Amino acid sequence: MRNTYLFLIAFLATAPVWGQPPAGSRPASNIPGAEYPRVHDDLRVTFQLRAPDARKVQVRLGQTYDMMRSEDGTWSVTTPPLVPGFHYYQLIVDGVSMNDPGSHAFYGTSKDASGIEVPEKGVDYYSYKDVPHGEVRIRPYLSKITGQWRRCFVYTPPDYDSNAKTRYPVLYLQHGSGEDETGWTFQGRANIILDNLIAAKKAVPMIIVMDNGYASRPGAAAPDTVVAGRGASGGASAFEDVIVKDLIPLIDSTYRTIADREHRAMAGLSMGGNQTCQVTMRNLDKFAYIGAFSGTMNGLNISPLDPATAFNGLFQDGAALNKKIRLFWIGMGTSEPNPFPGAIGAFRAMLDKAGVRYVYFESPGTAHEWLTWRRDLNDFAPRLFR
């Protein structure tokens, strides 16, 4: 009954036998040995699944594509050219959404979902290169706030272990809705991006702490995550307390950090951008650098914001904020869907009205997706701790 070995044999015996793969294409970032999905030279992608008894098989990657059945029960479809970068996707078999056995799963969309990497020609800032590499360290901790075991991923730069006296600044870097502490490493490749930036002397060596954006106080019915649209007036969320009371003390006592606001940054994507604004603006004694990637303090709310009243007036004194905040960085993809352009636009208009300085970055041709956020990090990280 619990026989992994026989299970494996059974799996192999029923594994799909694919036909001859199309020329000018190669396996994507797949499970070892899997021939599909395949990316073509022109970035079309062919998906394939063996499902002789299914009546309908589709691929959902943003839009939904019907797959065609061949006589032997193998279904396949080739999409139009896809935008480069990382995309979540699902196969749909007789109405049931499932992972593609040919692809690795990544925690996103509130489950372990299939992901595909579409190559970006001439771009290598998020690819492994023969440069010194840092580490991503999986660190468990018992949260005083939630009463539960949590886990953070901690990037330490290439020279961390050999420069035993050097202390480093810290970037707290948060994922988006339905993702977790693994996202910035496995989907975002934050460690590879930083290795390359540091090797090119474009960014200063830093520690990056990637935690889980969901947190609940004991007995709470649902996670308390500083979600979209929540103001700053409601007291600290469980997540804010995890960052401020659990994580910063843990990181500063465990790693060789420079433990002051001038050497502490926070950034996040989507929900994580919202959380970043909330946590940093309520704790400017602890953070001097702020990065909001495709998500700002107003969440999904596109209504105009008056700095005199919005967020309890946190933004009303632009001159004072400009003295305190070393960098306020906002980024967005040019193909982001509603409500992101409107919401981020409303937040920027408020900052403009208040005279708060910020850097605004646009990722050309990308939507609410990981390539936007890789580009964000690649632009944001070099500006930190200068």
Next chain:
Amino acid sequence: MRNTYLFLIAFLATAPVWGQPPAGSRPASNIPGAEYPRVHDDLRVTFQLRAPDARKVQVRLGQTYDMMRSEDGTWSVTTPPLVPGFHYYQLIVDGVSMNDPGSHAFYGTSKDASGIEVPEKGVDYYSYKDVPHGEVRIRPYLSKITGQWRRCFVYTPPDYDSNAKTRYPVLYLQHGSGEDETGWTFQGRANIILDNLIAAKKAVPMIIVMDNGYASRPGAAAPDTVVAGRGASGGASAFEDVIVKDLIPLIDSTYRTIADREHRAMAGLSMGGNQTCQVTMRNLDKFAYIGAFSGTMNGLNISPLDPATAFNGLFQDGAALNKKIRLFWIGMGTSEPNPFPGAIGAFRAMLDKAGVRYVYFESPGTAHEWLTWRRDLNDFAPRLFR
């Protein structure tokens, strides 16, 4: 098309709405918020999937269980009590094997497969406890042997960073067939087991290196992994060279190791046990401790072995081996299926005949599965480097 946010909305809108969960049961080690699968007090497990348009839905967890359809299109089944520990499993929808959206996926059975943790009453050696914790570090490296980027997971013990002068012995620890470098952390919980052993002073602090057991030389058609049944006469496999020529130099130059054979062990499970025997016995100048978990040098071969001739005579001189090998440890679950009892039995008979000393450990009631190997590690690690 590549709109993660809308994709998420679409996912949430179609997410299953489960009925009232059965009393005396709780969610297993699931995706946050998922109510199923649920484990009952008596270790029965209820699986559930919403699939209104499917004609047949099953769960395969060793054996295959048919799920029953309710009127609203939700399918469910409750298994008999399961053996505690970690089990891979799959749902089968109209003949297609798929992951359970309610469970995390683990790389095993040559894909990212669903896994479930069935709790073991009164046992906490692989649970987080409030003791000092080490880290698991994800380290990329460019292999001279394969020409490709590889990744190893490196456990450093709790005091590694604070005892900046201390050097540590190293255990190289390998996964089984269809698994990878993540297995011993996510399925095996090797880091938690060692944290607990070290806190209880049952094991000496050590570094554990977990690499990928698959390796190919450039241009090779298939991985060259020292697979089951291969003798030691065929020269070094690509995997052996990765361990000896890539990994040991990398680890000894990157971490504070004690870089001699008396402070270097290797162990592995199933295919990894076979690899361990091959690599260590061919490199006794580099290893003094050997652990074979549910897999020995003869792989799946149950034929009697004559130490005078088997494996090019590597085992013929028991007295000489007993002087060199500080520990030869062999373990197996009492419920392992064929061919494991026969193959491991044949290997032990050969060692007996040659007079090679070894420790033999049995895990009661477990098969070829991760609970066997957690117990193995929990018995093996305390015997190292004494």
